[in-house]
Amino acid sequence: MSIATLELEGSYQEQYSQLWDYCNELNMRNPRTNVVVKSELEGGKSQFQRLYMCLAACKQGFLDGCRPLICLDGCHIKGIQPSQLLAVVTVDANNGMFPLAYAITKSECYDSWKWFLEILREDLKIENSHSYVFMMDKQKGLIDAVDQLFPNAEHRHCLKHLYANFNKDHKGLTLKLQMESIARATTLPWFYDEMKKVLNLHEPSHTWQSNRNPSQWARSHFRAEFKCDILLNNLSEAFNRSILNARGKPVLMMLEGVKMYIMLLMASRRESIEKWHDQLGPRVIKVLEENKRKGQWCISKHAGKNKFQVRQEHKREFVVNLNAHTCGCRSWDISGIPCQHACSAVSRFNGNPADYLDD
Template structure:
């Protein structure tokens, strides 16, 4: 646990928590794959909760660490990921993968702390952005077909199909690095082909009742939730 105050003032700024059983369980059994997300706190103090969630051997969620911060910025994400990397012993980030939803400042934090890690963008959120301009079930299904392609030739073929359906939609999608959203370009040694950041979405949904409580009360509710979950 690490608590940080505003420089020169006794004013709470940030709080990072990585409980020892969660850290030990992750390092012993979980894959080198972590979902990152942030959600707003609805209490009188405001702020946001950053979370890091992994996958256990049963392909179920394993909450690893979380932090209360003032807002989502490159600075706060860098602070969080730096502490997280130290806790799980990330020395060579090449062997790790992170999935996220384009949180503010997060790409810059990856560059600062884990520059060699694989970074994936949640395809559900990619489709949300795509759907603002290019609507319809046919284009939606084709986007997901491209994302689920398991090898490069198949991916290239499906992208050509997208081009025949709508050249503008193809151009929009072609600008996005396929290493971030298509199975065909994921690193194989991580042994995880997850396309959506449901890890964090599920956790954020499970703590809705805690997010409007005072900070200490909220953290105790989360701790008890995780304790019951593991038990």
């Protein structure tokens, strides 16, 4: 072993030995931040096992201004002592990625996820998981931990990872696009129509998809109260990419790097919010403007009591209820953003569709 390697390994070991002092200092400097370190005695010495961290600003930001969506993923920590970084991110009011909590563990397994999520549950004071939706990939240890700790929550599986499993035995661009069409269908009749199409294309593919719980990957089966229709775990992947450089450094430098990234992210968003011309985020405005454009091609007829029957060009007709903020297509229901049919109905009395966005 070279001298440089020995020095580098010594640096890694030295930083682990200073980890407890770092966590105590962070707790004093940043009140309400929760840092938990787990260690075990090995050879008469305390050896690091796991670390959990949830910065106070992240926790408060989630509780005050984010949707009840919890995206879970893990990534490798590079270096002499390989380990895993487990992370929880969520989505803010501008449909942006918002870091919530993260942990360092020796491996990504059921025990590690269960330990991490137990502390997170206590941190967020989650007593009834029915009010939350969890987005994750198909890792068995993660799925089992979420099922045990949050049995009443809505569990979604990332469509990208689901397709990776599907593609092992069912290849072809046509089948891929059809699977995406099934996932994007927002109503049950639409969902079953798309399932019939895949049956005609390839019966084994239909069997594979029929054996998967549609509430975990198809919008037609998503509950409406979360106002979030995402199908992919891209938010977690975006966070993992953003801390890529920090993941190759010794533990204290890595933790500081992640903390610095979150600090700069929040500062830049504060600055961007001050430049907004509306109370709405630009990403939400972009979706709403597109729906307004499509709504110009719809024909809406007033049915009384703020209800409308809306015809989408020469296609289906949907009932829009402006009082209940619902549409027969369910797109408005599950996203919180007025769909093209709702925008058409609102335009009948020169209203502003932005007034009908979910809080």
